[in-house]
Amino acid sequence: MGAATPVVELKQITKRFPGIVANDAISLQLRKGEIHALLGENGAGKSTLMNIVFGLYQPDEGSIEVNGKPVIIDSPNKAIDLGIGMVHQHFKLVQPFTVTENIILGSEPRKGLNINYKKAAAEVQRLSEQYGLKVNPHAKIHDISVGMQQRVEIVKTLYRGADILIFDEPTAVLTPQEIKELMVIMKKLVAEGKSIILITHKLKEIMEISDTVTIIRRGKVIDSVTTSETNPNELAEKMVGRNVTFKVDKKPATPGNNVLEVSKLTAKNKEGISVLNELNLNVRVGEIVGIAGVDGNGQSELIEALTGLRKVDSGSIRLEGKELSNHSPRHISESGVAHIPEDRHKHGLVLDFSVSENIVLESYYKSPYTRKGFLNFDAIKKQAKRLVEAFDVRTPSIETKARSLSGGNQQKAIIAREVDKNPELLIAAQPTRGLDVGAIEFVQKQLIAQRDQGKAVLLISFELDEIINVSDRIAVIYEGQIVGEVLPEETNDRELGLMMAGSTQKRAIIMGLILGGIVMLIGGYNPIEAYSALFTKVFGDMYNFGEAVREMTPLIMTGLAFAFASRAGLFNIGGEGQFLVGMTAATFVGVKFAGLPIYIHAPLALIAGAVFGGLWAAIAGYLKAARGVNEVISSIMLNWIGLYLANLIVRQFLLLKGENRSVDISDTASISLTWLSELMGNSRVHMGTLIALVMAVLFYIYMWKTKQGYEIRAVGYNPNAAEYAGMHVNRNIVKAMFISGMLAGLGGAFQVLGVFQYQTVMSGSPGTGFDGIAVALIGLNHPFGVLLGALLFGTLTYGSAGMSFAADVPPEIIRIVIGSIIFFIAAQGIVRWVLKPFYSKRKKEKVL
Template sequence: MSAATPVVELKQITKRFPGIVANDSISLKLHKGEIHALLGENGAGKSTLMNILFGLYHPDEGSIEVGGKQVRIDSPNRAIELGIGMVHQHFKLVQPFTVTENIILGMEPRKGINIDYKYAAKQVQKLSEQYGLQVNPHARIQDISVGMQQRVEIVKTLYRGADILIFDEPTAVLTPQEIAELMVIMKRLVAEGKSIILITHKLKEIMQLSDIVTIIRRGKVVDTVKTSETTTRELAEKMVGRSVSFKVDKKPAEPADPVLQADNLTAKSQSGIPILQGLSFDVKAGEILGIAGVDGNGQSELIEALTGLRRIDGGSIRLLGKDITNQSPRQISEAGVSHIPEDRHKHGLVLDFTMSENMVLQTYYKPAFNRGGFLNFDAIEKQASRLIEAFDVRTPSTQTKARSLSGGNQQKAIIAREIDRNPDLLIAAQPTRGLDVGAIEFVHKQLIAQRDQGKAVLLISFELDEILNVSDRIAVIYEGQIVGEVKPEETNDQELGLMMAGSMKRGGAAT
């Protein structure tokens, strides 16, 4: 293979699903030692294309060449044989197993009839050190951070001999610090001779990391450009087909009385470790309060407490002056709280229900959709059609299962359902996680529209740009407490970062 020969070449790949052409005659070349970014909106066909390269789907038309030779990749095992590895957006790890057990699964080294774990752990340690991944071979998956789990996935592909690595939305669940660390790792991988295809919609990361960008829109290649010869604005316009605003356009907030009052909340984990430690804040009508913090500082537990998914041990939660502490999720929902959950698959949708059914998960028992104990399917269908159209949810039909929609369209469906309920308080947890720039702009407009209608909006996000852009007030959470409160126009990401790390409180006092 000459230096000019691509390590992978996709030629005229087409893939159809019922009612949609996911990939329409797509061609792409990846060269050795290159990071080639695949950019597109949610549902543009990026993951489908890479699932074809990894053998999870078979193309209807087109061919694949690896090292200049045409190959048929009919399974992930065949892809691995050809030196192709994939780090999936949703990790494929067995939680109770150790790091080493996960990495060697299916390729266990033997000593006689026994698995040689000692040798395997040494191999894992060696790979980890070679690429600066710093994973502990003996840690259990359930005990390590999301960022570390992703590193385990990377080591798993390297252990299987991958020279071509596909990263599918690798930063969607990472903190800003973990993203910076991952970028260093990816650059080290290509410096060692690996080649990377990076699926993403995050323009900042593309500009920092990639050599080449291929832009896909609605299943077709729009353009392939050198990263050094383009700008984020050009990429965004090619991706969504129109100009996109990066700055959130909003008038100053006009906050009124408090809608939500959380006072001195305390809660422990199942193992008795304190996770909420006297946490207090309020959210007023007509404002967006952003909660900033590194993942794992009590955000999930706070959301669960506010929405009735977790009992608190002490403190009180009041909505419009009424005590809703430790009420059931339905009671809290009926009181006027809508919730965009941080995990759309676990708490936002029933993936094997249709889009119609998902649109009435909170309201199916109400008279509008229920006649004498029987569901009124005509009314449910009309409701779903109205919301899908109003919120631009791209789905072949209202009868499509939620599972088959892209992440961005699943998120739009949840937002449509929650906003349509006309809440007094909207809790938006990681509302733009995994969304492209066009969808992010849409979501931010929806949150601001709720604020401008006099609603209280609680935004919990790991994205500092989002917190700074969208919030009217920012509260910083650290180890289950609010350690400071700032106005976005009076702070910056450095100060927020220090507060999030617990190294300072507002006013500069060390903690």
């Protein structure tokens, strides 16, 4: 790790506060170019130790050496002189100042009697570029994100010449993307010769970024280990002194009647901007509803409206049928609502009150805590002792001020107070923010216990793992509206992330149609007339609707194929080749096995299409599992081979003399259904449509109701955890690709057995497999969503003929629309940027 001499060495550091030993003879070494993680529970003494290194506290015992020399660090200025900088959890920035003004504060370069801002800004720019921080020297602090403000703090330490950087819980206030960016920055810093001490209790980050981990428990060093030689389970056990369960164990919910009913709720923020826009939500007896969303989409305002801290403009909030909107916090509390606030310091505690005084914060005026206007301290202390013991609140005394407790114990005190109210509805807002794994486990078990006692629980959290693991039902909030609901077992963090970005699918469709309209205008066509003709063609009569349904059938199958592979974490771009191989296998059986009874021949042809499509996909699965070949590369290659192989088989074994196609399949292999065709206006809709619908249902059952589906999803979400649990990761990869290919191959079989009755020699790929990717993305990789996506694409594809006939618009325009939809789904940021003015205009309706 560089030089043998540590850049910082702590020797037997001890620090005492009244009633507690915060640091008990701690020794630690930081080496040059190292990221050394300091791991411990809330209140373990991590921050106290680093405050000693930065000169904010003085040790009672022990010594510090910097670069091998004994030093006394009696102030932050002394630490800075020694090349030590600290990035605090709570930033120390002046909001109206620029980035440069904040960075040079106290170290201003002079030009005569004036401050040389130009020189300072240039230096800030240089440091920003050198370390990949991308900070704008001229931006105002109040105009930049929290993550960017943290970067300003980093540049501030670098500007003062720090070679040793202390990061105190740096990810506590960051979004997932900002956390990833911070990890990159920290790696860049050590690559440039800096050394880092990272204070955290987040095991995932420690495993990803650190070289060494020192574990502190209750002020003492438990162990110091090389990160690559340990694992999260071992670290967690050392941190809390017992085995910690990472998986949330809970029995299935049995929800009853609605406890909370929110209807068309509208509210504005302090600036008069609408932040809740006719929001609808319900929470039932015996369930936990999780609210997922990017910060700033109305979560805080929703909590405040529900708890009486914010007035609402319209809509209703009903608790067991009783209206609560615009009532006082005390009235709402007494009506049966308990509230664990998202900011425990701002709303949850009076920090200068004792633990016992905070325990009765919402009940101090009631008997037995008040008698004839005087507080009954005996009753208050009795209640505080009972809850402190019951909820394991670690405090030297119930008379200790709340500000002296660790974050985890502050949260336990709040939970004890709120749960003891025996509420009908428990609102838990960011209940595990900033807590260690042991405290997180405790809090989550308390929420589940409340649910199991028949209470309704509303959980608001930015931690998607927590939302998925703890919730029974997930509602996604975006721009002040609930834009969708999903069950946790049917989703993952990627899909929730898509939903949290807004109704992207809907917007992508709209933008695709708009772009197609622009192209029409440029070409001299009337887009309103064209789209009218398109939809009239599809929905004007039963025959054309049946043809659109027939058009969507193969798209259902290739969409299901892509979605199935996606659940296993695979990007099966090879649906096109699997579709063609399945089609060719079905054609071969349909032609060569003529004479078989229809009840054997048709099923045999369908099975052949499915099996050969599955085997074709399994090649890519095997290459991925056994050789590590990326499935995108191998499946693209197999698409082309599949096309040429299909043409070769038709030409060599099935060709109709004088034609560029195969001979007709036998009637006994056809999957046409007369009654279905007649029902749908004598269209060419066939048995394959019914089978496709059944396949969507079977997909759902297999993926979410069977142990095999459980394994596939586990492999897709976290292959390392799946392997740790004893699952065969490689086997599941091959299996998932085989089933995915079977679905695509079956779609190809439908096309030849139900529609064409023969197979042509193709000059190019038909595109059905590629369209299936778009169908799956539109449907969020859910089988029932795929059905809706296929209906959309079937409507566009078939309707384009009507558009061409009635409005003289080239059908290629629809391919532009479809391609645009795919693009806008992938490019969510562009969607939000283009539509932002429209939504901003809607938001900026001021209160009259």
